[in-house]
Each structure stands twice: as structure tokens, then as C-alpha cells.
Amino acid sequence: MTGVSLRLAFAFCVQGIAAVYFLIESAAEMAEHPGGLHTLIEAPLALALTVGMGIVGQELIRSMRIARQQQSALADLTTDFRAVVETRLARWNLTAAERDLAFLSLRGAGLEEIAVHRGVAPGTVRAQFTRIYAKAGVSNRSQLAAVFVAELLGDETATTGTPQARSGT
Secondary structure, eight states: OOHHHHHHHHHHHHHHHHHHHHHHHHHHHHHHSTTOHHHHHHHHHHHHHHHHHHHHHHHHHHHHHHHHHHHHHHHHHHHHHHHHHHHHHHHTTOOHHHHHHHHHHHTTOOHHHHHHHHTSOHHHHHHHHHHHHHHHTOSSHHHHHHHHHHHHTTOGGGGSOOHHHHHTO
16 A cells, blocks of 8 residues: 555544544434534534545545556566567677676666676676677666667667667768
8 A cells, every 4th residue: 555545544544433423423412402503513524524534435446546557557667678678688699697797787786786796706797798788889887778778768779789870870
């Protein structure tokens, strides 16, 4: 549940407790003093709280539905992005180690972190990045990431994987 949904659920519960209290109080008041001023005030308040509960309940359901749709869309986007990355890496004929390095780089891991994760020296990671850059036709990690972003955004020149195509020559 999102923060908005939790707040709406809390408001719904508070309104429910208040509405039940006022309904019971109004019923008891009507039995003792039919048509009394207090009853004429409490009954509409109980009705207003009940209507408010309906509105909050609808918003809670809508909010939860939107949250589910957003989670589903994010899962689809993640799957699509991974497919784009895997397709591009395969097109560049990267080795398994180079693909692993590219994924770690796209996740934002730094050189030292990658070296520790892979159990290799930082110089080894640098050498592997150099081979990746050569195969991808880029010269640094920013350009490597930009290739995937451009492809997702539909930049036709980014999909060929050659520096000439990206520069327009």
C-alpha cells in the first residue's frame, strides 16, 4: 500500500468509527427525545460522515488500482529495458564477463565495486571496459549508458551501434 492509500485507509477507519458512534447516539437520542435539537444536528452529521466514508472508500480503491497499474507498468518497462540491453549486448558480441560488467555499469556500480564483486583487480575491469567500449563504438561509461537510453527513446541513429551512425557520418 502506498502512503496515500494508507492515509485514505486511516481516514476511512476514523470516519467509520465516528459514523457508528453518531448513528448509535442519534438512534438513542431519537428514542428518548424524538424531534429534539440535538438529534436534528447529530443525524445529518452521521449521514455526512457515512457519505464521506463512501467517497474515501472509492478513492482508496482507485488509489490502490492506480498503484497496481504503476507497479505492473514498471515491471513491463524493466522487462523491456532488459531485453533492449541484452539484444544490444548480443549484437556487440560481448563475452559473458563483458555482459556482466555492462549490466553492473548500467546499475551504477563503480569501478572498485565491480572489481570487488567480480573478484578481480581494478586494472582488469578497466581493460574489460576498454574492450566493451571498442565493441560498442563508444569511449566511456556515460556514452555506453546513453546508447541504451537513446534506443529506448527511439533515436534511430543509436540503434546501429557504430560511432559513424551516431555522429551522422
